[in-house]
Amino acid sequence: MKDQEFMDIELGKDESLAALMRKIVTQKREESGSQAVYVQEVVSTDENRFTIILEINHSPY
Numbered sequence: 001m002k003d004q005e006f007m008d009i010e011l012g013k014d015e016s017l018a019a020l021m022r023k024i025v026t027q028k029r030e031e032s033g034s035q036a037v038y039v040q041e042v043v044s045t046d047e048n049r050f051t052i053i054l055e056i057n058h059s060p061y
Helices: 017-032
Strands: 002-010 037-046 049-057
Touching: 002 017, 017 037, 017 049
Parallel strands: none
Antiparallel strands: 002 049, 037 049
């Protein structure tokens, strides 16, 4: 089963988008118990604001 999760984020002055996404994916992998958590899309909504769409696959291997 695949789920999508939408997250709105705002970057701080000295934050890196890549580092923040890596942190979010790691956290979601721990929460879901699955390594199959991926960033599906990143949409810029304003200056330093983004909507991140995550794909989470709960299927057993």
